[in-house]
Amino acid sequence: MPENAAQIDFTGLIRDGDLVVCGQATAEPVTLTEALVVQAVHLPRFRMLVGPLFSETFSACAPNVSFQSYGAIGNARRLARAGRLDVIPSNYSAFCADFAARRHRADVVLVQLAESDDGRLSASLSNDYVIDSARGARLVIAEINPDAPFTFGAEWPEDVPIHVRLAARRPPVELASTPLDDVSRRIAAHAASLIADGSTLQFGVGRIPDAILSSLSHARNLGIHSGLINDAVVDLIERGAVTNAEKGTDAGITVTNQVIGTQRLYRFVHQNRAVAVRPTACTHAQSVLARINRLVAINSALQVGLDGAVNSETLNGISIGAIGGQLDFVRGANASNGGRAIIALPATASEGTSRIIANVETVTTPRADVDAIVTEWGVAELRGCGLAERARRMIAIAAPEHRDALSAQLRGVAS
Template structure:
C-alpha cells in the first residue's frame, strides 16, 4: 500500500461522521457553485432538524438547488445563512427570510477569508476523487478555494466521480496532506443545464453585438439566451483568432471553439489558453472541460482582476442587466428590496474592458419585461427603486444595448446620456422618460423630440 493510499484510508469517514464534526457556534463554509457538498449537506440538515446544533453560520455562494441544511431551519433558530451571489434556490430562501446577502465583488471575496472578515472553522468541499498523485481536483470551480483551504481549521472533501477533472493554470487542486477528512459521496450526477434558447428579442441584440466584434478580440461572455445566440452567430460568421478570458465558462464557448474561431493566440495574458475561474452549463460543456489542455482555471482574484484583464488588448465584455437609469447607472442584481443574484464579476470585467486598449464593455438587456400580471415595464428607468443595488456606476458604463440599438455613453454629458438611452428604450415609454429627464434637468431644447 502506498503512502497516499494509507493516509487516504485513515482520513476516510462517512457523511454522517462529517456532519458530526460541527459544534454549536461553528462557522462553516461550503464550496461555491458545483463544489457545494450536496451529500454532506443532507446529514447536516438532519442534525439541524433534531436541534443538535445552535448558532451555526454557513457561508457559500450560488448553491446548486436549495440547501437542505438551510431549509431545515425556516425560523433561523439554529443556522444563519450568508451568501454573496444567489442561485435561483438561494433567491427563494432569501424571499423566505432565511438567506442574507453579502455585497461584494467576486474578485475581492478571497480577502474576506484571508483577512478574517469571515471566520472559518470547517470547510466542506466537493471535488473529484483523488488522482494517482494524491490530489483532489476542484473540477468546475477554482474561484477562491485555495484561500478557504489555507484559512480553515478543518478541511473536509466530498468526492464525486461525475465531476470533470479540469486542468488549471494555478491552484486547481488540493493535496491529500492538506485534507483532514474524506467522504466518498453517493456520486449523484452534478447539476447541469442545457443552453437556454434565445428569444427573438435576444437574437436582435446578438445581431447588434456581432457587428462590433473584430477578429482577434478577447471575449468575456455570461450565460443565457443572448450569449448563446451570439456564440452561434460568431461560429457561423467564422470570426477568427478570438481569445477567451472570462469569469464563467459557458456552452457558447464550445460552439465557437469547435468552429475554429478561438485560438487564444492574440491574447497578451494566458496566451493559448481559455482562461476562466468556474464553469456551468450542459454536459457537453463539462465533457469539453474534462482534462482539456486548451482550458485553464485560475483563482478568481487573478481571472477577475481588472489590471490583469486589461493587459489583453481588444477585450469585449458582454453582460446582462436588470435595469439602467437615465444617468447610466446599471443594476444587475436587485430591484428595490427584491434581491436576484449579486454583483459577481460584472464590475470587474466592465473595468477591465474599459481600461483595455481597444476594449469595449457592453451591458445588454431587453427594453422591457412583463410581470406575473401581464403588465409591461421599461428596463430603462428615470431612477431606480429605493434599495436597488448599483452594480456598475455611471462613470464606468460604456455601451448599453437593447433590441433598439446601442447607446455609447463614455465621454457624454448627462443630457446626452439621457438622449442616447431614451433612443434605445421601448417606444411606448420614451415620452414618459423624456418628461422625467426634463424634471431632472438632463433634457435640453436641442434634444430631439420623441414620437
Template sequence: MNTQIKFTTPEEAVKVIKSGDHVHLSSVASAPQCLINAMCKRGEAGELKDVHVHHLHTEGPAPYADPKFEGVFQLDSFFVGSNVRKVTQSGYADYIPIFLSETQRLYRCGAVPCNVAMIQVCPPDKHGYVSLGTSVDATLAAVECADYVIAVVNKHVPRSFGQAMIPMSKIDLFVEDDTPLMEAHFSEPNEVETAIGKHCAALIEDGATLQMGIGAIPNAVLAQLGGHKNLGIHTEMFADGVLPLVEKGVINGEAKKTDPGKMVSTFLMGSQKVYDFIDDNPGVLMMDVGYTNDPYIISQNDRMTAINSALQVDLTGQVCADSLGTKFWSGVGGQIDFVYGASLSKGGKAIIAMPSITNKGVSKIAPVLTAGAGVVTTRNHIHWFVTENGAVDLYGKTLQERARLIISVAHPSAQEELDRAAFERFGEHHHYVKKYMSEN
C-alpha cells in the same frame, strides 16, 4: 505515490462542525449535497446552533436555508442564487455584498472565518493530486484557510487544470459519492435576445478576449460569432455556448496576452458536455477568482470585451444588476470587475446588454432607478449600452447626451414618457430640453 484513500461516511465527516462555526460550500454544480444533507441531519437532531454557511451561487437543494433551521444555520451567501432567493427576501438568510474578485479575500484576510470547507474533487491521480473541477472561485481560499477540509471524491468531477489542482495533503476527511453533477440547460434565444446578440457581436473585433457569463443573451451573442477569428476567453464562468466556437477554431486564444491559447474561468455551469470538455483539457485553466476577476489582469488583454446584463438602467446610465425594490437581492457578482478591466484594456469594450422591456411590457429603462435598487455599474463606469433596438456609446457623454442616447434604444412604447421625464428632470434651460422643445 500511494494515493489510496481512507474514506469515512458523510455522517462521520460532518462531526467536525461545531456550533458557531463558519462553513464554506463549493459552488454551482459542485455543491456537496451528501455533506449538506448530513450537516442538516445534525441540525435536526439538535446537535448544532449558530452555524454560518457561506457560498456563491449553488445549484440544487439548499436545505440549511429552510426557516425551520432558524438559530441552527445562518446562510450568509456571497451571491444569492434562485434556490435561496425567497428565504433571503423573507429575512431567514442574508448575504454579504462583495465584488466577486474579493470573495476569496474575505477568507484570506480573515474578515470571514472559515472553520470547515466542504468541497467536491475528482479521484486522485498517481501523484496524489485531486482537482476542484468546476468550482475554484473562493473555494481554493477556503481550502487554504479552513481548520478542516472535507472532500467528496466523485468520479463525475472533471479533472480540470490551473489552480484547481490541489494535493491530497490539503484534505482532512474524504467521503465517496458518485452522484452526477448538477446540470444547467438554457433555452434558445428568442427574437429580442437574438437582436441583442447581433448588436453585441457587431462590437466584437477579431482577436478580442471575451467575458460574457451564462444565460440567454450570452448564448445569443456567441451564436453570432461564427465568422470571427482568433477570439479568446477570460471570464468568471462559461457554459455550452462556447463549445461550437472552440470546435470551429473561432475561439483559440492566440491573440491573448495573458495565458495565450488558454481559456480561463473560475467556475462553470452547464450541461454534461461542458464538464466533459474541461476534463483533462490543458486548454482550459480553472483559476482562483482573485486571478480571473482582477481588473488589472483582465486589462492586460487587448480588445478585452465584457458583456454583462442588467435589470434596469436609468437616464443617466446608472445600472441596476443587483436588486429591484427593497426586498430583492442577488449580489454584485463579477460585473464591475470586468467592466472596469475591459475599460482599461487597449481597444477594450465594456458592454451592458438587456431587453428594453420586461415580459409584462414594462420599460427596463427608467427615469430613475426603482427605490431600493442596487447600483452595480455606476454612471461613471458605463460605456456601451445595448438593447434589441441598437447600441450606444455613453463614454464621455454628458448627462443630457446620455439621456438622448439611452432613450434612442428604449422600446418605442416607452420613448415618449421617457422624453417627458428627461424634460422634467433636466429643467427648461438644459440643451436637451431646448432640443426636445424644438422637435416637439
C-alpha cells in the same frame, strides 16, 4: 431522505455558531450538502455561506440555519425572498480575497474534488474562495466525485489538509443553456456588432450571454478570459471561432474561474491543458485584464438609469442578483487596448415595466465606468457623453411604449 443523505453523520462535527462554507454553483458538493440539510434540524445553529445555487438542496432547510452570500443568484434568490439570505455587498474578487486575508474565516468547509489516476486532487469546476477558506478551517470535508473533471489551474494544494474524505454518490450539478427567444436574439445581433475578430470575451450566465456567444460562430480568433465558461464555449472552440491566438497573454488557453454547464462541457475540460481554471487573483485582477487585447466584457443588468448607472443587484429592496465580477470586468475592458464593456438587457421586465428608468435603486456599475448599453432596440454608446445626451440615447433603446414617459421624466428633471 435522499438515498445518499446518511453517508456522513454531522453530529459533533458542526458546533454552535459555526460558519460552514460549501462549494458554489456546479461545484456544490451535493452528497455533503444534502446530508447536512437533512440533519440540520438536529444540529446546533450554524451559518451557511453559499454562492450561486443551481441545485434544489436548500429549498427547505431547518430554521436554525442562516445563510450568507455575496449575492442572490439562481436558487439563492428564494432564500433572499424568504428573508433568509444575508447579502455581503462585495465584488466577487474582493470576497475571495477576504478569505485569503482571513477577514472571512470558515469553521467547516465542504468541497467537491476530482481525483486523477495518480492521486492528485483538483477543485475541478470552481477555483474560488473554497481553497483559501479551507486553509484556516477547523474541519475540511471533501467528497471525491468520479464524474467531476480534473482541471488544471485548480489543483488542490498539498499544504491544505483534508480531514474527512468520502465518495460522492451524485454527479456534479449541471446547468443547461436556456432556450433562446426573439428578444435575446435581437439583443445578440446588436451586441455582436461591437465584437471584432480577435476579441477576448468575458461573459456571465443566462439566456442573453448564450445568445451573444451563439451569434459569434463565424468570428475569427476569438479568445476567452472569463469568470465562467459554459457549453456555448465548446461550440465556439469546435467551430474554430475561438483560438485564443490574439489575447496578448495565455496564448492558446481558455482561462476561467468557474465551469458551469453540462456533462458535455465537463468532458471537454477534463485533463484539457488548453483550459485553465484559475483563482480570481488571475481571472479578475485589473493588472491582468489590462494586458489582454480587445477584452470585451459582456454583462447583464436588472435596470439601467438614464444617466447610464447600472443596477444588477436589487429590485424593490430585495436582492435578486449580485455585484459579482461585473465591475472588475467593466473596468478591465475599459483599460484593455481596444476593449469594450457591454451591458446587455431586455428593455422591459416580464411584467411589462421598463428596465430603462430615471434612476436605479442600487448602483452596481457607476455611470462613470459605463461604455455601451444594449437592448433589443439598439445600442446606446455612452462613453464620453454628457448627461443630457446619455438620457436621449438611453430613451432611444427603451421599449417604444415607455419612451414618452421617460422623456417626460427627463423634462421634469431638466426643469
